[in-house]
Amino acid sequence: MVKVVTYRGKTLEEVQKMSMDEFISLLPSRQRRSLTRGFTPPQKNFIENVRKLKRARKGKSVSVKTHNQGRIQA
Numbered sequence: 001m002v003k004v005v006t007y008r009g010k011t012l013e014e015v016q017k018m019s020m021d022e023f024i025s026l027l028p029s030r031q032r033r034s035l036t037r038g039f040t041p042p043q044k045n046f047i048e049n050v051r052k053l054k055r056a057r058k059g060k061s062v063s064v065k066t067h068n069q070g071r072i073q074a
Contacts, residue, residue, distance in 0.1 A: 005012040008026050015023060024035050039047065046066060053062040 007015055010018075010026065015026075018026075020035075024032050027035070046064075050062065050064055053064065054060070
């Protein structure tokens with residue numbers, strides 16, 4: 001039996017297909033506030049590094065070591 005990953009009643013596939021605004025509406029208030037205010041330069045750098053690693057691994061899961069704590073896990 002395969003475990004279905006859900007977040008607040010939405011499956012992983014549904015969450016991945018959502019727009020950023022729809023996804024933000026699912027989050028708790030602290031995370032909503034952080035995302036609506038935008039990203040700082042270190043956060044943007046971190047996100048770009050994760051995207052580069054995912055492209056290099058062709059979309060597979062990646063493990064990233066970072067000093068940037070408090071990122072939303074993806």
